[in-house]
């Protein structure tokens with residue numbers, strides 16, 4: 001059996017390989033281990049192997065895990081799931097990063113609900129690049145207004161963009177989607193040069209995402225194995 005530690009090493013190797021292929025420095029790409037629907041033991045296996053950045057997609061499950069692992073102060077928790085406004089407070093109080101802001105109401109609520117004794121939330125705007133009506137994310141042309149609003153929020157620190165493109169097994173199709181997000185990120189950086197995070201790439205498409213300029217890949221299955229539905 002392949003262990004989580006071995007799969008984590010393989011994921012790091014894959015990032016290094018993809019970076020090398022397009023002449024990028026692999027140190028510029030952060031690996032986030034997506035632990036949704038996985039056990040505390042799984043998370044601890046990755047933690048004990050030295051991994052510190054984890055992401056959750058469901059509020060209740062994520063908050064429980066943050067509490068259960070609270071003795072490990074150096075874990076950095078990312079929230080990457082859809083956000084209902086009645087759940088925003090729990091997210092604001094428990095996570096370091098929120099990658100899935102897609103509308104003004106959620107940005108305003110997270111800003112108001114982030115406790116003043118905590119560091120500002122590190123946030124990304126989620127973009128629905130394929131304009132899939134079943135997916136979260138704002139449209140590409142809604143990004144500037146949402147970014148401007150977040151920039152005015154004291155308890156939010158805008159770091160960049162995130163997207164989950166339509167699934168495809170074809171590298172060039174994946175690359176085309178990621179390039180759209182990458183172009184949007186470059187335009188946004190003209191206005192906000194401090195932006196440093198382009199979160200794109202999952203187990204099935206991280207190589208294309210890295211080729212298109214990703215600085216953060218979110219990997220679940222390739223580290224923890226298939227999830228139960």
Ligand SMILES: *Cc1c(COP(=O)(O)O)cnc(C)c1O
Pocket residue numbers: 034036057080081164202203204218219220221222
């Ligand atoms: C589940 C999930 C991932 C991880 O997907 P894998 O295909 O298991 O690597 C990444 N990002 C988001 C937003 C997710 O919901």
